[in-house]
Amino acid sequence: xxxxxxxxxxxxxxxxxxxxxxxxxxxxxxxxxxxxxxxxxxxxxxxxxxxxxxxxxxxxxxxxxxxxxxxxxxxxxxxxxxxxxxxxxxxxxxxxxxxxxxxxxxxxxxxxxxxxxxxxxxxxxxxxxxxxxxxxxxxxxxxxxxxxxxxxxxxxxxxxxxxxxxxxxxxxxxxxxxxxxx
Amino acid sequence: xxxxxxxxxxxxxxxxxxxxxxxxxxxxxxxxxxxxxxxxxxxxxxxxxxxxxxxxxxxxxxxxxxxxxxxxxxxxxxxxxxxxxxxxxxxxxxxxxxxxxxxxxxxxxxxxxxxxxxxxxxxxxxxxxxxxxxxxxxxxxxxxxxxxxxxxxxxxxxxxxxxxxxxxxxxxxxxxxxxxxxxxxxxxxxxxxxxxxxxxxxxxxxxxxxxxxxxxxxxxxxxxxxxxxxxxxxxxxxxxxxxxxxxxxxxxxxxxxxxxxxxxxxxxxxxxxxxxxxxxxxxxxxxxxxxxxxxxxxxxxx
Numbered sequence: 001x002x003x004x005x006x007x008x009x010x011x012x013x014x015x016x017x018x019x020x021x022x023x024x025x026x027x028x029x030x031x032x033x034x035x036x037x038x039x040x041x042x043x044x045x046x047x048x049x050x051x052x053x054x055x056x057x058x059x060x061x062x063x064x065x066x067x068x069x070x071x072x073x074x075x076x077x078x079x080x081x082x083x084x085x086x087x088x089x090x091x092x093x094x095x096x097x098x099x100x101x102x103x104x105x106x107x108x109x110x111x112x113x114x115x116x117x118x119x120x121x122x123x124x125x126x127x128x129x130x131x132x133x134x135x136x137x138x139x140x141x142x143x144x145x146x147x148x149x150x151x152x153x154x155x156x157x158x159x160x161x162x163x164x165x166x167x168x169x170x171x172x173x174x175x176x177x178x179x180x181x182x
Numbered sequence: 183x184x185x186x187x188x189x190x191x192x193x194x195x196x197x198x199x200x201x202x203x204x205x206x207x208x209x210x211x212x213x214x215x216x217x218x219x220x221x222x223x224x225x226x227x228x229x230x231x232x233x234x235x236x237x238x239x240x241x242x243x244x245x246x247x248x249x250x251x252x253x254x255x256x257x258x259x260x261x262x263x264x265x266x267x268x269x270x271x272x273x274x275x276x277x278x279x280x281x282x283x284x285x286x287x288x289x290x291x292x293x294x295x296x297x298x299x300x301x302x303x304x305x306x307x308x309x310x311x312x313x314x315x316x317x318x319x320x321x322x323x324x325x326x327x328x329x330x331x332x333x334x335x336x337x338x339x340x341x342x343x344x345x346x347x348x349x350x351x352x353x354x355x356x357x358x359x360x361x362x363x364x365x366x367x368x369x370x371x372x373x374x375x376x377x378x379x380x381x382x383x384x385x386x387x388x389x390x391x392x393x394x395x396x397x398x399x400x401x402x403x404x405x406x407x408x409x410x411x412x413x414x415x416x417x418x419x420x421x422x423x424x425x426x427x428x429x430x431x432x433x434x435x436x437x438x439x440x441x442x443x444x445x446x447x448x449x450x451x452x453x454x455x456x457x458x459x460x461x462x463x464x465x466x467x468x469x470x471x472x473x474x475x476x477x478x479x480x481x482x483x484x
Binding site for chain 2: 023025027050051052053054059060061062063065067073074075076079080082083084087089090093095097160162163166
C-alpha cells in the first residue's frame with residue numbers, strides 16, 4: 001500500500017513536471033525591415049522567423065535566416081545585402097534570446113504590452129536590448145507584434161560613403177508572428 | 183509484485199526528476215530545428231565572381247532576369263610605347279556592350295568593338311549550379327557561345343569575297359567552383375573557329391584552355407587572374423597566350439575592373455587566338471571595364 005502511494009505521488013510529481021514547461025513555437029513568423037534614406041527606400045521581408053516561448057520561465061528565443069529575406073529594389077541589392085553588409089555566409093542568422101520582464105498570465109486571454117529583454121545578435125555583434133512588444137494570449141496561441149529599430153552602426157555594418165544617401169543607419173523592423181503551444 | 187512496484191516507483195521518480203532538472207534551452211531548440219530544415223533545402227552558391235566577366239573573358243556569373251548590364255571596356259596602348267604615346271594612353275580601343283538576363287540560367291549580349299570594327303553577340307547558359315544542402319553539386323558549369331563579325335574593308339576587294347569570311351565563332355565551357363567566401367577558380371576549355379584564317383597554314387580551329395580565379399582582399403575588392411593556354415598545333419603562328427591580372431572594385435551598382443593584359447582585343451577570338459604581346463618584353467596594356475546594371479523589367483511581386 002505504501003509503495004502504491006509512492007507510485008501515485010511519483011506520478012503526480014511527474015505530471016506536474018511535464019505540464020510545467022509549456023512551450024509555444026512558430027516557424028513562419030514574418031519580419032520586415034525598411035531603410036528610409038533620402039534617395040532610396042529599401043524594403044525586404046522574410047516569412048521564416050522561428051520563435052519559442054517557455055511560459056513557465058517567461059523565456060523566449062527568436063531566430064531568422066538572413067538569406068531568407070526577399071524584396072529589395074533589384075537582385076544585385078540582395079546579393080550585396082548578403083555579401084557585403086550582413087555577410088550571411090559568415091553570420092547566417094540573426095537571433096534574439098532572453099526573458100520577458102513582466103509576468104504574463106498565459107492562462108487568461110487578453111492583450112498585454114510587454115518588454116522583452118535579451119541579447120540581439122545581428123552580423124555577429126551582440127547587443128543587449130529591451131524591445132517593447134504587443135502580445136495577445138488567445139488560449140492556445142500567443143500573437144506577437146513589435147516595431148523597433150536597429151542601428152547598423154550598433155552591429156558593425158559600415159555604410160560606404162557612396163551609398164550614404166541611399167542607405168539609412170536606422171533600420172525599421174516590424175515583426176508579426178503567432179506561436180502555438182507545442 | 184512488490185518488487186515490480188518498487189521498481190516502477192523508482193522509474194517514475196527518476197523520470198520526474200529528469201523532467202524537472204531539464205532546463206529547456208529554447209535557442210538550442212530553434213537552432214537544431216533550423217539545422218534540420220536546412221538539410222532539406224538546396225542552397226545555391228551565389229557570387230562566385232563579382233561580375234559576368236573575369237577580365238577579358240567570361241566568368242561563371244550570369245545576370246539576373248530583367249536586368250540590363252551596360253559594359254564599357256577600354257584597352258589602352260602598350261605601356262612600352264614610351265612617353266610620346268603617353269605610355270599607351272593616347273591609343274585607346276573600346277568595346278561597348280549590352281548584356282541582358284533572360285532567365286536565371288540564360289543571358290545574351292551584344293557588343294561593338296572599335297578594334298577591327300567588330301560586332302559580337304553571345305549566348306550564355308548555366309548548365310549546373312554549385313549547391314549544398316539537399317542536393318550537393320561541387321561545381322557550376324556554363325556554356326558560352328559567341329559569334330564575331332569583323333566589318334573592316336576587304337583587304338583585297340578585287341577577288342570574290344563572302345560575308346561568311348567575316349565571321350568567327352567561339353565556344354566555351356566554363357567550369358567553376360567557389361572554394362570559400364573569398365576564393366573562386368574556373369577552367370575554360372575553348373574552341374575558336376575561323377571561317378577564313380589569315381595565313382594558309384593556320385588552322386581553322388584554335389583550341390585553348392583557360393584558367394582563371396579571384397581572391398577577395400576586402401569585401402568589395404578582389405584580385406583576378408586569367409590565362410588562356412593555346413594547345414600547340416591548334417594555334418596561329420606568331421601568337422602568344424593571353425595572360426591578364428586585374429582588380430574588381432565594386433561600388434553599389436557599379437563594378438570597376440582595372441587590369442593589365444597582353445591582349446588588345448576584347449572579343450574571344452582577339453584575345454584567345456590573336457594575342458601577340460609578350461609579358462617579357464613589356465607589351466602590356468592597361469585597361470578597364472565598367473559595368474552598370476539597370477532594371478528594365480521589375481520582377482513580379484510575390
